[in-house]
Amino acid sequence: MHEDDRDLIRLFESRDEQAIAETQERYGSLCGSLAGRILGNAQDSEECVSDAMLQIWNAIPPAKPKSFRAFLITVTKRLALNRLEQRQAIKRGGANADVSLEALPDVFAAADDTALAAEQQMLKAAFRRFLAGLSQENRIIFVEHYWLMCSVNELAEEHEMSKSAVKMSLMRTRKKLEAFLRKEGLL
Amino acid sequence: MKNLQMNRLLALLPEEYLDEAVQYHMAHSMQESAAEPAGAAFPNAAEDIIRQARHSRNIQKKQPENNMSGVDILKMETRKSKMLLVILAAAVLAVGGTAAAVAYGAYKRVQQLDLESKLTEDELPPDNINVLIFPKLTDQQDEPDCHGYAKTDTGFFYLKNAEALTTSYSTGGVYDWSHNKGLGYYDEESGETVFVCAKPNCLHDGNEFCVATTKNYSLISDPVYLDGYVYAVALDNRELLKNPEGCTEFPAVLMRYAPDGTEATAVAELYHSEVQYNCSAQMIAHRGQLWICTSIQQHIYTEDENLGITASQNDGCYSMFCYEPEPQRLTMLSSSGEPVKQYRQFNAFYDGPDFKGVGNYVYFRKTNGDWRDPVKGSGIFRIDCRTGLTEQVVNVPQGKCQSYTVSGDHVYYIRNTDSYSLNGSLICDYNIKTGETRELTDTTKIIQQHFSWYTEELAKEQNMNGIYAINLWFSAFFSDSEHLYLSWVIEDHRDSDSGNNYDCFTELDSDGNPLRCTELKAMPYPEEYIRSLVKQRGYYKETQTDGSKENYIPPEKLTEADIERAVKNWHPDYYLYDNFDSFRQYDGRDFWLEGEGYVYRISREDLFAGREPERLYQKLAIS
Numbered sequence: 001m002h003e004d005d006r007d008l009i010r011l012f013e014s015r016d017e018q019a020i021a022e023t024q025e026r027y028g029s030l031c032g033s034l035a036g037r038i039l040g041n042a043q044d045s046e047e048c049v050s051d052a053m054l055q056i057w058n059a060i061p062p063a064k065p066k067s068f069r070a071f072l073i074t075v076t077k078r079l080a081l082n083r084l085e086q087r088q089a090i091k092r093g094g095a096n097a098d099v100s101l102e103a104l105p106d107v108f109a110a111a112d113d114t115a116l117a118a119e120q121q122m123l124k125a126a127f128r129r130f131l132a133g134l135s136q137e138n139r140i141i142f143v144e145h146y147w148l149m150c151s152v153n154e155l156a157e158e159h160e161m162s163k164s165a166v167k168m169s170l171m172r173t174r175k176k177l178e179a180f181l182r183k184e185g186l187l
Numbered sequence: 188m189k190n191l192q193m194n195r196l197l198a199l200l201p202e203e204y205l206d207e208a209v210q211y212h213m214a215h216s217m218q219e220s221a222a223e224p225a226g227a228a229f230p231n232a233a234e235d236i237i238r239q240a241r242h243s244r245n246i247q248k249k250q251p252e253n254n255m256s257g258v259d260i261l262k263m264e265t266r267k268s269k270m271l272l273v274i275l276a277a278a279v280l281a282v283g284g285t286a287a288a289v290a291y292g293a294y295k296r297v298q299q300l301d302l303e304s305k306l307t308e309d310e311l312p313p314d315n316i317n318v319l320i321f322p323k324l325t326d327q328q329d330e331p332d333c334h335g336y337a338k339t340d341t342g343f344f345y346l347k348n349a350e351a352l353t354t355s356y357s358t359g360g361v362y363d364w365s366h367n368k369g370l371g372y373y374d375e376e377s378g379e380t381v382f383v384c385a386k387p388n389c390l391h392d393g394n395e396f397c398v399a400t401t402k403n404y405s406l407i408s409d410p411v412y413l414d415g416y417v418y419a420v421a422l423d424n425r426e427l428l429k430n431p432e433g434c435t436e437f438p439a440v441l442m443r444y445a446p447d448g449t450e451a452t453a454v455a456e457l458y459h460s461e462v463q464y465n466c467s468a469q470m471i472a473h474r475g476q477l478w479i480c481t482s483i484q485q486h487i488y489t490e491d492e493n494l495g496i497t498a499s500q501n502d503g504c505y506s507m508f509c510y511e512p513e514p515q516r517l518t519m520l521s522s523s524g525e526p527v528k529q530y531r532q533f534n535a536f537y538d539g540p541d542f543k544g545v546g547n548y549v550y551f552r553k554t555n556g557d558w559r560d561p562v563k564g565s566g567i568f569r570i571d572c573r574t575g576l577t578e579q580v581v582n583v584p585q586g587k588c589q590s591y592t593v594s595g596d597h598v599y600y601i602r603n604t605d606s607y608s609l610n611g612s613l614i615c616d617y618n619i620k621t622g623e624t625r626e627l628t629d630t631t632k633i634i635q636q637h638f639s640w641y642t643e644e645l646a647k648e649q650n651m652n653g654i655y656a657i658n659l660w661f662s663a664f665f666s667d668s669e670h671l672y673l674s675w676v677i678e679d680h681r682d683s684d685s686g687n688n689y690d691c692f693t694e695l696d697s698d699g700n701p702l703r704c705t706e707l708k709a710m711p712y713p714e715e716y717i718r719s720l721v722k723q724r725g726y727y728k729e730t731q732t733d734g735s736k737e738n739y740i741p742p743e744k745l746t747e748a749d750i751e752r753a754v755k756n757w758h759p760d761y762y763l764y765d766n767f768d769s770f771r772q773y774d775g776r777d778f779w780l781e782g783e784g785y786v787y788r789i790s791r792e793d794l795f796a797g798r799e800p801e802r803l804y805q806k807l808a809i810s
Binding site for chain 2: 030065066067069070071073074120123124127128131136139140143144146147148150156158160161162163164165167168171177
């Protein structure tokens with residue numbers, strides 16, 4: 001974790017309201033763009049980011065995330081998806097997201113279903129092994145596209161690759177993932 | 188994979204990888220935002236060089252795409268080179284910085300090749316075409332205009348997997364590599380594949396005396412057969428093996444093998460690095476010489492004690508060489524500089540330069556340009572085999588040239604276009620003689636001819652998680668004197684719970700009009716290939732889906748019955764045809780394909796008639 005992020009967490013832990021301002025300054029743009037990709041609406045995105053800041057404020061302490069920014073954008077994404085569902089405006093061709101909320105984790109909820117938790121741990125371990133086996137570039141492209149919802153266009157520009165090359169990387173990773181999960185007996 | 192499953196997995200994304208992607212994404216955003224404001228103050232003179240070089244590149248972008256003759260292009264390049272020299276000299280005076288010195292070094296080392304005594308216009312057929320893919324074609328082909336296949340009179344040379352050779356080292360941080368290929372030979376008459384090693388009683392297991400598999404060298408290019416020898420680019424591991432932890436010598440060499448397996452010799456050193464890099468190389472034999480491109484990339488990691496990897500930086504450069512077997516002379520044609528730390532990753536090529544030897548030229552595609560790059564710009568270039576000079580043939584904006592093929596005086600290429608949908612591309616025809624470019628066809632037409640439901644609007648539509656409802660790729664692109672051939676794949680994700688992939692192959696006339704299209708027939712893997720996979724990996728009993736380990740049968744405990752059951756229950760989703768990897772070459776009559784572990788051949792007519800290809804040999808034991 002960056003030293004700066006540790007400072008941020010210390011600010012949250014000491015209940016210093018500067019924590020929110022600092023977080024907004026450092027990660028507001030990142031969270032805003034992620035929410036924007038999901039909601040496709042500037043005002044909603046802004047509100048979503050504000051909600052995320054509040055959730056983080058309420059969560060830390062006691063939460064002690066290993067990666068503050070991963071924690072933050074996970075919260076942002078979950079809130080954006082919740083908002084999207086509430087808006088009931090999901091339609092093809094609109095926003096980028098069309099996902100089932102039950103598939104997303106509640107980062108604050110304790111897993112009270114032991115079997116489910118065990119299964120999730122197993123899946124997570126397998127997923128970690130798979131990701132570790134990818135080249136760094138392919139891994140980053142994969143996560144940026146599917147998790148951060150970056151478009152192929154954005155990724156092509158960011159990685160100095162053609163759009164076709166980005167698509168190809170994504171498709172190959174998907175195929176590898178499928179083969180990996182089958183091999184592991186998880187699919 | 189169904190989206191629900193993908194989402195479930197994504198929900199479990201380990202935070203270190205999310206953090207890694209976020210960091211990369213943020214770093215790029217910051218870089219972009221820093222670069223955007225006009226006249227933004229750069230903090231130091233070295234960055235000023237980058238700014239000027241970028242400015243120079245931008246000017247180049249604005250120039251008309253194809254209305255210059257080769258001579259004009261060369262003149263323009265000369266002017267640009269002079270400008271660059273002035274800029275660099277000023278930079279050296281002002282800063283004395285490493286960056287400027289490196290760029291100057293790269294410029295200085297561009298040499299002119301003297302091959303006049305070797306070749307004349309009349310000695311070789313002007314339409315002889317060589318392309319690089321895998322086992323190589325050479326000038327030794329009997330047929331003119333034959334793209335050829337890497338073959339001798341009796342068989343093929345290729346890289347053969349040797350399971351015992353998997354190696355992993357770690358030096359100076361988080362880095363490892365593995366390589367397990369030796370030089371193999373497939374004998375057409377007997378149908379057997381062997382390692383190219385004649386040492387008595389050799390096990391071909393990576394021992395240092397084995398000609399084909401010695402761990403002293405790791406092959407990083409496909410082999411090329413030329414004038415009675417087989418050549419390949421290799422990493423010289425000898426120092427690394429002596430001192431795995433503290434090695435500072437990582438040379439890349441050109442290896443020459445006697446086809447009878449009696450000898451392997453490093454005939455030239457291509458570069459010598461003090462750091463271990465990700466290396467790749469492509470090589471083609473054309474006009475009696477070897478044309479080589481080495482490309483290196485390094486990921487520099489900074490470790491964080493709490494989180495593991497927290498930062499990485501990419502670095503890379505490439506060099507092009509010509510090797511003349513007769514005087515055994517290596518000449519560096521161009522180089523983007525020494526592998527030193529730079530500001531941003533420089534990918535001159537995506538998937539290598541895609542060499543094609545046509546007449547007196549070796550063509551290649553460069554997808555990106557950079558201030559370190561002595562061969563300015565992006566698009567399609569060619570090296571004159573008689574002089575070694577490189578010129579730009581077609582300027583295609585960065586990252587937009589998907590694929591190209593050369594036929595006679597025509598360079599056909601697929602260009603992405605922003606004015607159409609994200610899936611849209613144009614097939615263009617550049618006439619080398621007249622300097623004119625024709626936009627032949629929008630690829631939408633090609634798709635629509637086969638799938639009437641395909642529309643531009645549909646191509647733009649987004650569906651699940653940012654995944655486009657329709658994804659389209661082009662892979663192989665061939666030409667002969669009359670036709671163009673294009674293989675493409677379309678992923679149909681309009682139904683969120685299931686996706687369909689269609690692999691297709693279209694024949695077009697030389698004006699880009701689609702003539703006929705075939706949907707490639709899915710073929711399951713050959714049983715013996717599946718069997719070899721099962722034997723190596725073991726398998727999970729098919730009735731179990733929870734992944735529990737007690738249901739896994741490791742290779743050493745497999746019975747014959749287990750293997751047969753595994754083969755019988757092999758998931759049918761794995762097919763031979765995969766457009767990304769299948770089509771490799773076209774020799775004017777047959778298409779050559781590479782499936783998982785095998786090489787296939789099918790005639791043009793059989794392909795369009797929907798017949799299955801002929802299996803020639805097992806390329807790899809295990810992928």
